[in-house]
Amino acid sequence: MLLASYALRLPLLVIGLALGVLNSRAQQCRLVDPQARLGTNPQLPLSGGNGAATSSATSLQPTQTTPSSSVTLPSPTPFNYGKDPVRGVNLGGWFVLEPWITPSIFESTNNSDIIDEYTFGQMLDSDYALDVLQRHWDTWMTEDDFVAIKAAGLNHVRMQIGYWSVPITSAATNYSTSVSPYIPGAWPYLLRALNWARAHSLHVILDLHGAPGSQNGYDNSGRRGDANWAQGSNVNRTVDIVRFIADQIGGMVDVLELLNEPAGYQSDIGAVIGNYWQDAYQAVRQAAGTALKVMIGDAFLGVANWDGFMTSSNQDQGVLMDYHEYQVFNYNQLAWSQEEHINSSCQVLNTLKTYASSNLYTVSGEWSNAVTDCAQWLNGRGVGARWDGTYQSGQQSFGSCDGYTGDMSTFSDDYKKFLRQYWESQVEIGEAVQGWVFWTWKAESADDWSYQRGLEGGWIPQDPTERLYPNVCS
Ligand SMILES: *[C@@H]1O[C@H](CO)[C@@H](O)[C@H](O)[C@H]1NC(C)=O
Numbered sequence: 001m002l003l004a005s006y007a008l009r010l011p012l013l014v015i016g017l018a019l020g021v022l023n024s025r026a027q028q029c030r031l032v033d034p035q036a037r038l039g040t041n042p043q044l045p046l047s048g049g050n051g052a053a054t055s056s057a058t059s060l061q062p063t064q065t066t067p068s069s070s071v072t073l074p075s076p077t078p079f080n081y082g083k084d085p086v087r088g089v090n091l092g093g094w095f096v097l098e099p100w101i102t103p104s105i106f107e108s109t110n111n112s113d114i115i116d117e118y119t120f121g122q123m124l125d126s127d128y129a130l131d132v133l134q135r136h137w138d139t140w141m142t143e144d145d146f147v148a149i150k151a152a153g154l155n156h157v158r159m160q161i162g163y164w165s166v167p168i169t170s171a172a173t174n175y176s177t178s179v180s181p182y183i184p185g186a187w188p189y190l191l192r193a194l195n196w197a198r199a200h201s202l203h204v205i206l207d208l209h210g211a212p213g214s215q216n217g218y219d220n221s222g223r224r225g226d227a228n229w230a231q232g233s234n235v236n237r238t239v240d241i242v243r244f245i246a247d248q249i250g251g252m253v254d255v256l257e258l259l260n261e262p263a264g265y266q267s268d269i270g271a272v273i274g275n276y277w278q279d280a281y282q283a284v285r286q287a288a289g290t291a292l293k294v295m296i297g298d299a300f301l302g303v304a305n306w307d308g309f310m311t312s313s314n315q316d317q318g319v320l321m322d323y324h325e326y327q328v329f330n331y332n333q334l335a336w337s338q339e340e341h342i343n344s345s346c347q348v349l350n351t352l353k354t355y356a357s358s359n360l361y362t363v364s365g366e367w368s369n370a371v372t373d374c375a376q377w378l379n380g381r382g383v384g385a386r387w388d389g390t391y392q393s394g395q396q397s398f399g400s401c402d403g404y405t406g407d408m409s410t411f412s413d414d415y416k417k418f419l420r421q422y423w424e425s426q427v428e429i430g431e432a433v434q435g436w437v438f439w440t441w442k443a444e445s446a447d448d449w450s451y452q453r454g455l456e457g458g459w460i461p462q463d464p465t466e467r468l469y470p471n472v473c474s
Pocket residue numbers: 108109110
């Protein structure tokens with residue numbers, strides 16, 4: 001079928017064999033607004049093809065890792081975007097490491113200079129790094145998580161992937177295929193995850209979260225530091241990468257998000273981002289037809305900045321806008337009372353609704369329950385929190401972090417009550433447009449950010465349509 005699938009088979013076979021050998025082992029956002037960028041094995045049931053609900057986690061056949069086998073799975077029922085609301089969670093920290101989501105992985109390196117996935121590959125022995133990553137890919141999310149997400153009444157997962165995990169070959173691009181010093185190898189685990197999603201009737205937004213050069217300089221792009229994506233051939237290379245993704249696995253995902261959070265406020269990136277959305281859209285359309293939806297983002301410029309943009313390519317309702325909302329990455333927002341956080345969410349609702357009513361379908365694709373930046377390393381490994389004054393000395397602070405993050409056993413009843421109200425206010429935003437995707441399903445030690453822990457702790461309802469505070473925004 002796909003030109004490159006034959007070429008792919010061999011390397012994947014090798015990766016698959018490696019997975020087999022390592023199978024016995026067991027085994028982790030983004031955030032930050034422009035001002036905040038301080039440093040600013042699986043059993044791969046791909047060939048099963050019967051869509052049977054659960055696969056028992058045993059066999060690890062290398063041949064099962066070939067993407068081509070994906071076509072033997074039955075077609076899923078297309079999601080009715082625009083009519084049915086997207087309700088989902090991000091599977092953060094899985095195929096793109098984030099120090100605050102899995103601090104243990106970074107701590108275990110004994111090297112405080114390892115601050116992101118780039119330095120993880122750069123400063124560790126590559127066999128050791130691959131070993132750690134494979135265990136992580138194999139265990140951070142399992143099929144049980146997909147089952148639990150479905151059981152929580154959700155219909156979507158948004159999955160992150162870094163460009164370094166996409167096994168593009170020189171047959172598919174005239175640009176570099178080197179990803180050094182990143183450690184590739186997540187692709188077969190992604191394929192397995194796509195099959196779990198299908199088996200459990202979860203729709204998928206696949207999100208290119210890290211692009212060559214870094215599109216925002218946040219650790220969640222893979223590399224913290226400068227955002228060099230607009231330099232050299234990085235942008236053209238990224239178009240080839242999304243074309244390749246669409247070509248290889250377009251049939252396995254519902255929406256392909258062309259790039260997460262490009263720093264449109266940076267002039268060189270702001271200058272190219274509109275063209276990139278259009279070029280990458282065309283590439284995806286050519287590779288995968290119109291069944292695969294495409295998602296663009298507001299690039300931190302506000303959705304109103306995109307008024308009228310790509311509305312014509314959306315004649316087939318094939319383009320969606322992604323909007324992210326966090327209220328913890330600057331001092332002004334941290335100073336808000338709980339009520340002001342909720343009020344502010346309700347204002348976002350009006351902005352998005354206005355935009356969506358005459359432009360693209362709009363999804364609130366990242367937001368959380370956090371009202372502090374207290375989660376360990378949320379602002380980057382080794383970086384403190386504005387909340388308790390450990391971010392930068394001499395700045396205002398708001399008190400102790402105790403009881404705001406970490407384990408929910410430290411959360412007061414009042415705080416949990418607020419978390420519920422805040423969750424409901426933000427769900428209302430998403431339901432007022434085409435849907436919402438919470439960040440994130442789990443985090444090692446930040447229960448305020450975890451949908452899974454919210455369900456356990458009762459501040460997120462098992463039925464996402466349940467309201468204790470109806471009409472919180474009206
Ligand atoms: C980190 O230190 C611990 C304790 O000394 C040791 O067991 C572990 O092997 C070290 N990890 C690495 C990657 O060197």
